Amino acid sequence: AAARARYAARMSAMPVVFGDLRQGGLELRQLLHPLLISRTEQPPNSSSVVAQDYVLSPLKRVAVITGPNTGGKTVALKTLGLAALMARAGMWVPGHGENAGSPLTMPYFDHVFADIGDDQSIAQSLSTFSAHVGRVRAILEQATSQSLVLLDEVGTGTDPTEGTALGRAVLRRLASSAALTLCTTHHSALKTLKYSDERFENACVEFDDVRLVPTYRLIWGIPGRSNAIAIARRLGMLEEVVVEASALLADGEMEVGQLVTAMQAEQEQQRAISAELEALREEAAAARDAMDEALREQQAAQALVLDEQRVELAAELEAAKAQIAQLLNEARKSGGATSDRASLTQHKLSQIGKQAMVGGTSSTSEKAVAATALNGIEAIGSGSYVIVPKLGDTPVEVEQRKGKLLFVMLGGLRMKVKLADVSQVVAPSMKRQAAASPKRSSGKGRSRTAVRVASNTVDLRGMRVAEVGDTLVQAVDRALEFGTLYVIHGRGTGSMRNYVREALADEPLVESFDDAPEEEGGSGCTIAYLS
Structure with a gap:
């Protein structure tokens, strides 16, 4: 276990989750060949090793990989085969799932069968074709519906026409009996199986026609070209031979090659668009996260301001109550209406304090702001009568206004309030009516405002x-x-x-x-x- 862990860390590998190929298909991203990583001193995610993507829908059972020699077709087979065997052994695999950093979801293959390489043997009287036929026969006999089959250069080593026919038959049989088959070939006829059987898919290894070198990238959905003439030119073949070979190539083959080139260019453009869209998606997600964080900070700041205002209001109320207590003592000594007014003020301030301490000021202030906009707030000045919910529902007189601050008279006290705290501007007649409104009585005599102390x-x-x-x-x-x-x-x-x-x-x-x-x-x- 410790060795597997160290190896996974060395390869920057990810854990594997086994899934159902017939339900979720195959989606392995940035898969790397472990031996290619071991041969380089650079980290696995560097550009020195080209990673491969394997993407197949649940309906696909056979993938036909085409392209030039030395383009990486055989490595593509081995990379998937090694990944399947590593997953069966409980090892992490160098690659990731649908998203970067996510575990790989891979089907569980009970066997991995491979026909890769040339087992030609003079001692055993085996030709290249005979060796391939022997291995393919054994695979057809043993493969199950849970097996992975890897065939390199299927139908090779014999007449191309007959080899193609034999390859088509073998692949159709494996499409019905094996879980998944990947094969490489140079036979053009095998590329067309996708268009007559939905169980087949095409893939190719990319070739740079400008620099005449392979890119080793695996491209899904389109067939590839062998580019034999271009590779022969790069490897030093006589130019007159290359020119004559190009002239001998049938017009139909040239048109197919040009069509494949156009399809590869279109898919490359789609890949660039997809990469741009993914970058925009990540940018939008980052912007959304930033907005959420800013909103949380704003809400926290507002809560802090409300707490500070509540504490400030409580302190102002305590100071006002102290002043009222002093006024009450003086009024009791002098007697009469002044004492009655002081008692009324003390009672109202006590009620306001209770409301403020239970957090009622926030909603009251919001309602006040909305109401003032509708009640001529800009006209408030000295001599106006306003209702301030924090001071009760009795109109108070504005003695002075300074910008957004008002100085009002309450029970003989001069108090400072914010303009936003005003809920209504009332006419003097309304003020007199509110002040003179009688309390409920038995009708035996006059009524007056009653305050209980x-x-x-x-x-x-x-x-x-x-x-x-x-x-x-x-x-x-x-x-x-x-x-x-x-x-x-x-x-x-x-x-x-x-x-x-x-x-x-x-x-x-x-x-x-x-x-x-x-x-x-x-x-x-x-x-x-x-x-």
């Missing part, structure tokens, strides 16, 4: 009726400066409530009384309005 609240729950009289009189005297008295008597059977109301009706300092709002106790609490 400790000094104007008395809790009678748990007391006996005989004890209530003096307690209620003392509470009325203590609450005179506030103008209202909250009497908590509970609901129960209603007897305590009736007694309290009878006592209040006889009290000359009480103008009227009514049930408290539901948030203050409803029918379990009575508000008495004092003269």
Whole structure:
């Protein structure tokens, strides 16, 4: 295992996942021949070793590889065969799957049969053709539906016409009996099997007609040319012989060669377009990842700003409450309406603080921004009346405006708010109407704004009726400066409530009384309005 791991690291190999050839076909990318890697000191991904792609659809059973001699056809057979054997041995394979860096998905072959090379033997009276026939016969007898068959120069060593016919028959038989067959040939007739049988596919090794050298790249989907005349010229054949051979070549063969050349050029163009599209896809994916990261950073920054604003608001509220407490003490000493106004301000600030600490300011601010755009925000100035949700729903007067900041008066205090926090601009008549709107009462006298604080609240729950009289009189005297008295008597059977109301009706300092709002106790609490 350690040796296999070291070898995999040396080859930059990838793990293999076995798949079904009939379901997923064959797709092996950048496959390398291990021996070619071992012969070079450069890393496996360098340009010194040409990698091969093997791409076949699930319907294909035979691939016919054509092209010039010394072009790499036999190496292509051996590369796939060695990869299949390495996978069976539990070794990683130098190459990758559909995407770079992904494992290879390869069919599991129970046997790998090969007829590669020339076993001509004078001692055994074997010619080249006889040796090929013997090996092919053994392969046909032993190959199963899970076998990989590799045939080099099928149908060679005899008359080309008969060799072609024999090769066609052998390949058709293997298409029905073996899992996958790869063969190389120079017989042009075998290239046409693809167009009459969907189980066949063509491939060729590329040849550079300009430099007259092979590129060793395996190209799928089109047949190749042998380029024998061009290679003979490169290897030094007499020029007059090469010229005469070119002249003797049939016109049909020339046209086929030109067609193959055009097909190779078109496929090369398609390969370049595919590479460009893949680069654009990767660029788009990188841009999308960058946008996602920027969005996450923006959201984190917004959350941080909201937290800072919440902390700032809480600090401002605490400071304002301290000022209100001081004002309340001074107002109680002087008595009258100033004390009532200070109590009202303290109560509202307390409610605002609770809303801010539970995170309500964010949505309120968003609603305020949308509303201000519809309510003449640019017209706000000194003397305007506005509603600021953070300060309650009562209109406040703008004393001064400085750009995006407003200075408003609340309960005798001068406070600073942002223009974006304003939800509505109201007319002075609306302001007077809101301020003068009466509370629910029994109709026995005038009504006023009621604010509940400790000094104007008395809790009678748990007391006996005989004890209530003096307690209620003392509470009325203590609450005179506030103008209202909250009497908590509970609901129960209603007897305590009736007694309290009878006592209040006889009290000359009480103008009227009514049930408290539901948030203050409803029918379990009575508000008495004092003269």
